Structure formats: C-alpha cells, structure tokens
Amino acid sequence: MSELHYLMIQEHQTIKGIQEKFCNVFPYLKIEFFKEKHQAGIGSAKKKMFIDKDTKLIDIQKVKQHGKISVYGTETVQELEGDFELKYGLYIQVFRKSGKVWLETSTTDSWTLDQQNEEGRSLEEELKAEKENPADHDIW
Numbered sequence: 001m002s003e004l005h006y007l008m009i010q011e012h013q014t015i016k017g018i019q020e021k022f023c024n025v026f027p028y029l030k031i032e033f034f035k036e037k038h039q040a041g042i043g044s045a046k047k048k049m050f051i052d053k054d055t056k057l058i059d060i061q062k063v064k065q066h067g068k069i070s071v072y073g074t075e076t077v078q079e080l081e082g083d084f085e086l087k088y089g090l091y092i093q094v095f096r097k098s099g100k101v102w103l104e105t106s107t108t109d110s111w112t113l114d115q116q117n118e119e120g121r122s123l124e125e126e127l128k129a130e131k132e133n134p135a136d137h138d139i140w
Contacts, residue, residue, distance in 0.1 A: 006068040009057055009088050016053035025071065026113055028120025030102060033060060034091045038106060044093055062089025073114030077105050080113065096120045099127055 005025050007018055015033050022031050033055075038044040050060060058064065069083050077094045084090040094113070095102040097120040105116055 003072065005071045007071055008066075008068050009061075009090075010066050011056065011058045013057050014053065015050055015055050015057065015060075018057065019053065022071070026073075026117045028097045028117045028124065029105075029113065030095045030097075031092045032095060034093060035060075037085060037091045038093060044091075044104070044106075057088070057090065060090065063087065064089075071113070073117070074112050076110055076112055077116060078109040081109070098123055 005021075007021055009018075019031060022029070033050045034044045035048045035050065036044075065088065067087065069080075069087065071080065080094065081092055084092045094105045094109075094116065096105050096108075096116050097103075105111070108116065111119075
C-alpha cells in the first residue's frame with residue numbers, strides 16, 4: 001500500500017516549494033502550474049505555464065483557501081490534477097522524466113503516480129545500462 005503524503009497550500013507557499021516536496025516523494029515526476037486547465041488527453045501550451053518558480057500559490061489560486069492536498073501513489077494523475085483544481089483553483093500538469101527531457105503525462109493521466117514514477121525510473125535504468133555497457137560498441 002502506498003504511503004500518504006501531504007502538500008500544504010498556504011499563503012507563503014511557492015510553486016518551487018510544492019514542486020520540491022512532490023519530487024521528494026516521486027523523484028521521476030514533477031508538477032508544473034498553468035494559467036488555465038488543459039483538456040483531457042491534450043497537453044498545455046508552455047506559454048501558459050508559470051515560469052517564475054518563486055510565485056506564491058495564493059497569487060495564482062482561483063479558490064483562495066488554505067489546506068492540504070493528499071498525495072498517494074495509488075492515486076491517478078487525473079485525480080491529483082482534479083484535486084488541485086477543485087480545492088484550490090490551481091491548474092497543474094504532471095510530467096514524467098524520460099531520459100534528459102520531461103514529458104507531459106496527458107495521454108497517460110489514468111495511470112497512478114506510482115506507475116508513472118516507476119516508468120520514469122525504469123527508463124532511466126535502461127538508459128544508464130545502455131551507456132555503461134562495455135560490450136556495446138561499433139566494429140571498425
């Protein structure tokens with residue numbers, strides 16, 4: 001069973017603070033905050049992302065209240081994104097690490113956070129093994 005974690009939504013909390021706490025739990029995932037909601041199965045335009053990570057959540061919330069978001073590995077990406085929107089009027093998207101890039105999980109929003117994180121970890125292990133394989137070389 002997945003351990004329950006909380007992300008605190010408070011006046012002084014910044015985008016960066018929430019991102020760091022989330023990545024401590026799911027190191028192969030990250031969340032980004034956007035100015036508007038994305039459509040199901042479609043990613044958000046980068047120009048709608050909040051770039052300044054020192055932005056306080058209170059300044060971008062559509063629902064001005066404090067509290068906590070429960071985060072657990074058996075929750076789907078879609079459920080987490082919905083909680084942020086419903087409770088605090090915050091539009092987030094979860095991204096998964098894929099090598100050196102971060103991919104929006106918009107087409108796999110039905111996956112759990114644990115599944116997404118494991119996919120990122122697994123891919124990183126595969127890439128690491130490919131780089132370190134001494135038998136993997138071109139024949140001259």
